[in-house]
Amino acid sequence: MMSAPADLRNASTSAGKSLASEVLNSPIAIPPMPDYNGRLLAYTATAAIIVVGVLQGAFQQWNLWLVAGALIWPHIAHQLTRRTFLRNSPRIRQKMLTADCVIGGGFIGCIGLIAIPSASVALMLMFSGLIIGGIRQWLIGCAFMAATILAFFAIVGPADSFQSPLLTSMLAIFSTGLYICVTAFYSHQQARALMLAKTQIQSQREQSIALSHKLSKYLSPQVWQSIFTGERDVRLETQRKKLAVFFSDIKGFTELSEEMEPEALTELLNHYFNGMAEVALRYGGTIDKFVGDSIMVFFGDPTSRGQREDAFACVSMAIDMRKHMKIMRQKWRSQGIKTPLEIRMGISTGYTTVGNFGAENRMDYTIIGKEVNLASRLESLAEPGEILVSYETFSLIKDRIMCRDKGEITVKGFGKPIPIYEVVDFRRDMGPNRSFMxxxxxxxxxxxxxxxxxxxxxxxxxxxxxxxxxxxxxxxxxxxx
Structure with a gap:
């Protein structure tokens, strides 16, 4: 003789625990009938059936002692599940229902299997079992109830008549109907609250997705994905990794900025960044930042395909950017921009420190190290349309990309001169079989x-x-x- 279904908080799925909990704890969600109230209703109805049955002579006089037990047990069960170690049991409701089935079976056996009162109590118990624990709990409850009925029936024996007086039967039927109706009402309210909660969860989920996509514009897609999938924690931490680092800027942009209006210059710059960002993402690069007309991209974090493939992807991106710049330059010329804009690029490969830098409430995902400085220096030394790479980058790509020796340079932070190379093109595109003209x-x-x-x-x-x-x-x- 138990209450309505479990609290909605226990029904929330693991995929949306925090969101569902917030919604279900709101005033809109209607809680189910508490176990205490349900048990109190059922046992009070049973006590009334016993009293009327004894007064009408259907039950033996000593059954009045069961009234005291029926009125006291709900309070004892409430205290056991709230104030003792049993409150920590994840399946306490099913266990307490099993205890109710044992008590109910004992009552049915004590009254000698009188038909209608026995059926009334059994229906309340089985209804509670189905609602709380489904078929499995219903079967367990029925088994314990049947065993207890047989045990007490063997001790007490059958009643003089299996039929009960009219008033006792009417009260038993009314009590069962009242319990089922009240429990069904709370279940209906729960279902409505659950549907409303589901709608709210879906709405908030859609809002969260929309907001996350807006926030993703401020992060590289790889970093954003690693954060929102839980692969990476948002905290101040760094690690050492071997990365391919890319820098580029536009030669002639300073002169152009003096000739154009700020609005037109902004539109041109955004068009340039959008095109270059698409190229970078196509090759799997992590876009670090845009500074003025400069772009910083690195390969190898948060995902890596191996040092050789990362370096090759970085140089391939640079070659594609150089081609794309020529296409954009022609488009700008058709728009009246005659200043010849050229991109120059530098690439270095080596160990850097990558991760979150800054403060706890404002951090930036970036890289630092001498290889970053070297890539920036190579970019500043490159001629318009030229791609300069360090020796380590050259050693990783030379079998697939044609490069030209450009001598050595001295860079602060490096003890020896650094050999540098100019990227010519893919070896597959050299000679008569080249794909780009x-x-x-x-x-x-x-x-x-x-x-x-x-x-x-x-x-x-x-x-x-x-x-x-x-x-x-x-x-x-x-x-x-």
Whole structure:
């Protein structure tokens, strides 16, 4: 003889514990009927059935002692589950229900299996078992109840008549109906509260996702993902890792900033950063920061494909950025920007300190170390359109990328001169089999990357080139005439 279903807090899933707990603890969520109230209702109804049954002669006189037990037990059970070691039991409700089944079975055996009162008590117990513990608890409860009924029935013996007086039967039926209706009402209220809580959880989940995506704009996607998946804690900590570090800036940007209005300059710079960021993310780079017209990217953290692959991805990104810059430069020229903007880049590979730097309430995920300084120095020494790499980077990529020896430089923090190399292109793209071609004159620009062209685009490009060639031949014929 137990209460309605378990508290909604125990039904929250592990995937949304904190969010569900916050919602379910709000005033909107309606709690289920407490165990104490449910047990008190059931045992009070049973006590009333005993009193009426004794007065009508259906039960033996000594059964009145059971009334005292029925009225006292709910309070004892409440104290046991709240003030003793039993409160720490994760399945205390099922255990207490099993005890109720034993008590109920004893009562049914003591009254000699009189039909309607016995069925009334059994129904209340089975209903509670299904609601609280499902089929498993129902089967366990029925088994304990049946065993207790048989034990007490063997001791007390059968009643003189298995039929009870009308008033006793009516009271038993009414008590059972009242208990089931009250319990069902609380269960219905719980279901409504659960649906409302589910809606709130979904709404807050969507808001959290939207907010996390907004916040992700301020972090590199790899860092953001490692934080939101729980792989990385947001705390001040660093580690030593071998990374490939990339720096770039725009040659001629200072002169351009003096010629353009701030709004137009901002639009141009954002267009440049957006294009370069897409290239960096395509190769798996972690974008560290944008400073003025400079970009800092590193490879090897938070995820790494190995030193050789990280260095190759970094240099491949730089080559792709150089190609992409030519395409953007042509677009800017069509918009009236005639200043020739060129990108220059520097790459270094070595051990750096990477992690969260700053204060507990404001930190920055970045890298420090002499390799960072070397990459920055290489970038400042590079000519427009040039990619300079350190010797260690060269040693990791030389089998797949053609480089040219540029001599040695002296860098603060390094005891010996540093050999540097200029990146020419992928070895696979060298010679007649190269996939990228460029040709640029005043009034004409062509940038061809055959690896990225589909069959349909190829036909369209061939048609455009043929039209352009016919136009040039006609103008040449007219010039001769």
């Amino acid at each position: 460029e040709h640029e004159h005043s009034g004409f620009a062509m940038y061809l990357d055959s690896d990225k062209i589909t069959e349909r685009e190829r036909r369209s490009i061939l048609s455009a080139l043929e039209d352009a060639a016919d136009r040039l031949r006609q103008e040449e014929d007219l010039a001769r005439d």
